Amino acid sequence: xxxxxxxxxxxxxxxxxxxxxxxxxxxxxxxxxxxxxxxxxxxxxxxxxxxxxxxxxxxxxxxxxxxxxxxxxxxxxxxxxxxxxxxxxxxxxxxxxxxxxxxxxxxxxxxxxxxxxxxxxxxxxxxxxxxxxxxxxxxxxxxxxxxxxxxxxxxxxxxxxxxxxxxxxxxxxxxxxxxxxxxxxxxxxxxxxxxxxxxxxxxxxxxxxxxxxxxxxxxxxxxxxxxxxxxxxxxxxxxxxxxxx
Amino acid sequence: xxxxxxxxxxxxxxxxxxxxxxxxxxxxxxxxxxxxxxxxxxxxxxxxxxxxxxxxxxxxxxxxxxxxxxxxxxxxxxxxxxxxxxxxxxxxxxxxxxxxxxxxxxxxxxxxxxxxxxxxxxxxxxxxxxxxxxxxxxxxxxxxxxxxxxxxxxxxxxxxxxxxxxxxxxxxxxxxxxxxxxxxxxxxxxxxxxxxxxxxxxxxxxxxxxxxxxxxxxxxxxxxxxxxxxxxxxxx
Numbered sequence: 001x002x003x004x005x006x007x008x009x010x011x012x013x014x015x016x017x018x019x020x021x022x023x024x025x026x027x028x029x030x031x032x033x034x035x036x037x038x039x040x041x042x043x044x045x046x047x048x049x050x051x052x053x054x055x056x057x058x059x060x061x062x063x064x065x066x067x068x069x070x071x072x073x074x075x076x077x078x079x080x081x082x083x084x085x086x087x088x089x090x091x092x093x094x095x096x097x098x099x100x101x102x103x104x105x106x107x108x109x110x111x112x113x114x115x116x117x118x119x120x121x122x123x124x125x126x127x128x129x130x131x132x133x134x135x136x137x138x139x140x141x142x143x144x145x146x147x148x149x150x151x152x153x154x155x156x157x158x159x160x161x162x163x164x165x166x167x168x169x170x171x172x173x174x175x176x177x178x179x180x181x182x183x184x185x186x187x188x189x190x191x192x193x194x195x196x197x198x199x200x201x202x203x204x205x206x207x208x209x210x211x212x213x214x215x216x217x218x219x220x221x222x223x224x225x226x227x228x229x230x231x232x233x234x235x236x237x238x239x240x241x242x243x244x245x
Numbered sequence: 246x247x248x249x250x251x252x253x254x255x256x257x258x259x260x261x262x263x264x265x266x267x268x269x270x271x272x273x274x275x276x277x278x279x280x281x282x283x284x285x286x287x288x289x290x291x292x293x294x295x296x297x298x299x300x301x302x303x304x305x306x307x308x309x310x311x312x313x314x315x316x317x318x319x320x321x322x323x324x325x326x327x328x329x330x331x332x333x334x335x336x337x338x339x340x341x342x343x344x345x346x347x348x349x350x351x352x353x354x355x356x357x358x359x360x361x362x363x364x365x366x367x368x369x370x371x372x373x374x375x376x377x378x379x380x381x382x383x384x385x386x387x388x389x390x391x392x393x394x395x396x397x398x399x400x401x402x403x404x405x406x407x408x409x410x411x412x413x414x415x416x417x418x419x420x421x422x423x424x425x426x427x428x429x430x431x432x433x434x435x436x437x438x439x440x441x442x443x444x445x446x447x448x449x450x451x452x453x454x455x456x457x458x459x460x461x462x463x464x465x466x467x468x469x470x471x472x473x474x475x476x477x478x479x480x481x
Contacts (some may be wrong), residue, residue: 148301
């Protein structure tokens with residue numbers, strides 16, 4: 001596990017876990033997993049396991065943070081100490097604080113915050129197991145939790161990353177590819193409106209490579225989007241079939 | 246001028262509902278002249294209006310709404326009431342006492358104390374001000390007995406049914422008085438504990454199965470089936 005692989009892509013063009021360059025990891029989504037929260041969601045994407053809980057809209061504490069014209073969206077991204085190989089200190093790190101901000105900014109365009117002035121919507125994201133691309137999986141889960149809480153949204157937000165491993169552009173980076181690869185481009189998308197709410201890049205890509213990566217990530221998002229919708233409906237469809245028998 | 250879903254089909258936020266000559270109703274919004282859904286719910290087409298009936302939601306106050314709330318704080322010139330909404334409501338003493346309020350003489354905590362439940366009506370509320378309540382109308386005031394049930398506020402209309410068909414049926418079958426707070430809190434007061442329990446179970450079931458068809462019939466059946474069993478228990 002700790003040995004560095006020589007190559008990220010083998011001779012057949014397959015990746016370390018046997019995926020093709022444009023293949024997603026298996027995704028599992030579930031809604032309503034935290035009974036105490038107003039809305040919640042759970043995502044498994046490859047080895048990533050992430051919980052998201054939404055509370056609100058509720059009264060703002062401390063009061064001076066309240067906005068007179070819209071709701072405040074608060075986000076907390078946190079990694080459990082046991083989520084990575086080496087124990088992570090439970091205190092919020094620089095990286096976690098930044099990702100919290102990035103997630104908030106990618107969710108905010110989708111929420112009708114102006115409907116609920118002087119209130120606050122809390123989003124808590126807990127990474128139970130991390131395997132690369134947690135910010136994207138977190139956004140996917142958090143948006144689902146917002147919808148589950150019954151908060152009006154313009155659209156669900158889906159996120160997916162693309163990047164460069166060795167010299168190939170690949171979709172949905174896993175941990176090794178993220179660390180040893182040459183670039184990472186996370187993209188968050190509102191598919192129905194065709195709006196990008198998050199676009200980041202670290203590493204180096206040429207103009208053309210960047211464009212392929214973004215397009216590949218968008219395609220990835222569009223594959224996860226229907227799964228998100230299914231997960232939301234699943235609870236109610238199940239009850240409906242049972243009751244109408 | 247197409248619509249994209251059958252009536253009563255489940256939609257999620259961002260689903261394209263209709264194009265052209267339609268009007269955006271509840272839980273929908275317009276972008277680039279087409280109508281999208283903004284919540285998880287069931288689509289309804291009311292003439293030219295497209296509505297989404299939300300499956301889960303929270304309560305946002307509206308003037309004239311009947312609500313059930315809990316006293317959370319007794320202040321110098323009124324009570325703070327939790328009405329299960331993002332905003333806390335305020336109740337003034339002159340509304341409760343039905344005479345002018347004298348801060349030196351009247352002890353507010355003797356009238357209503359923390360933890361007391363009240364049935365009240367919202368008399369004022371807007372974007373920039375918290376809701377104000379009143380109890381100065383018949384049927385409003387402190388709750389002294391009965392059972393309290395909390396359901397998703399968006400499902401209160403379903404519990405009422407078409408022209409009140411569902412709620413009158415439950416009242417008749419169980420012999421209970423039921424007050425539906427539009428904030429999702431329901432008060433059931435009956436003569437017997439069994440009756441209250443039956444009404445409670447029925448309302449819980451409506452909440453769970455609100456989006457299915459033939460619900461009124463199923464609830465009636467359920468209540469009728471359980472009724473003889475209760476009477477037998479009484480005879481024993």
